[in-house]
Amino acid sequence: MGTRTEGLLGKLICVLLSCLMVMAAASSRATIMGKVSNTKFHHHSERLRRNLLANGLGKSPPMGWNSWNHFWCDINEDIVKAAADALVSSGLSKLGYEYVNIDDCWGEQVRDENGNLQAKNATFPSGIKALADYVHSKGLKLGIYSSAGYYTCSKQMPGSLGYEEQDAKTFALWGVDYLKYDNCYTDGSKPMDRYPIMTRALMKAGRPIYYSLCEWGDMHPALWGFQVGNSWRTTGDITDTFESVMSRADANEVYADYARPGGWNDPDMLEVGNGGMTKDEYIIHFSLWAISKAPLLLGCDVRNLTKDTMDIIGNKEVIAINQDPLGVQAKKVRTDVEIWTAPLSGYRFAVLIVNRDQWPANVTTHLEDFGIPPKTSVTARDLWEHKTLETPLVGNLSANLDPHTCKMYLLQPIS
Ligand code: GLA
Secondary structure, X not given: OOHHHHHHHHHHHHHHHHHHHHHHHHXXXXXXXXXXXXXXXXXXXXHHHHXXXXXXXXXXXXXXXXXXXXXXXXXXXXXXHHHHHHHHHOOOHHHOOOEEEOOOOOEOOOOOOOOOOOEOOOOOOOHHHHHHHHHHHOOOEEEEEEEOOOEOOOOOOEOOOOOHHHHHHHHHHHOOOEEEEEOOOOOOOOHHHHHHHHHHHHHHOOOOOEEEEOOOOOOOHHHOHHHOOOEEEOOOOOOOOHHHHHHHHHHHHOOHHHOEOOEEEEOXXXXXXXXXXXXXXHHHHHHHHHHOOOOEEEOOOOOOOOHHHHHHHOOHHHHXXXXXXXOOOOEEEEOOOEEEEEEOHHHOEEEEEEEXXXXXXXXXXXXXXXXXXXXXXXXXXXXOOOEEXXXXXXOEEEEEEOOOEEEEEEEEEOO
């Protein structure tokens, strides 16, 4: 190769290198810009969150009762009033169960001449305002139900699609405190487009109304629900079986990182007390909902509570785990014998060991797996036995579990 050619080649290499350097600089700038615009997006979403749903509700998961799991469409105002009375007389209201929520089938099939929803005359003759007044007089709150579609899921009454502002105003006028908003008979548009219309309507309605999104987890509402509502269903409808409970708990756990005060994952309402499971299975159900920071909405007939049911839903220590101000949802940290843990306020931890199998299980687990530093002594409070273990734990926690039973502990480091 002659010197001239070598010189040309050298120049070419120089030009290529400079090009590469410029491209690299541009690409790293693009990454930085990407980060900046992501951050911008983040700030923007935070603003949006405040703009869309600044109702200040749901600082801890809501607690109360809902008519659906036990009564389905067979409801009337006497049942709802009696449920409110029962929450008070049983002492449950003092434990935090405050919402009395009417589900589907409370309304007439058609709107009135002004396009307003109307309570079904045959079953709610006094109207929803009178019911709200009654429930409020007991120190409780009233919840109602509608759908982001043309009808509700029963198809027995109209939904709120296209009437969001009018219905939100009606609910506010009636003194409603909670709206469960379903996803049936829609126009085919996405929940992320339809649900915020009701958010805005509620914000304009002049009364803080807890907003519970019920689109069954179809479009991963945990990813956007916090901007729109106070909780979002992550699953299809629960039934009164152990399999249904466990599968809903599992599906809900996937989104644990998205729950926070003001916005909760909702694996559906409780079945405790409806008769389909053993007491131990209902204890697992209640413990899982509590540690998962799920809404604790009773779905049984609270007018007729057995001692077993009261032992479960009235367990103050387990309710305290659910209502802990840190508001962090539990995750599974082990799956052979299942262990769920959640950090709590005051450097404490909740631990739930579940034996979902048909045979007994012995488990020994390292406290380090829960984020407790090695050699830390912790007191362990058994939340179903209501006993503190005599010897503080260091390093390990062991338990023997019969089939379909659980153990739930509150661990507190000794300083
Ligand atoms: C849907 C909801 C249920 C209940 C019914 C009422 O299935 O997911 O929780 O509200 O509608 O029809």
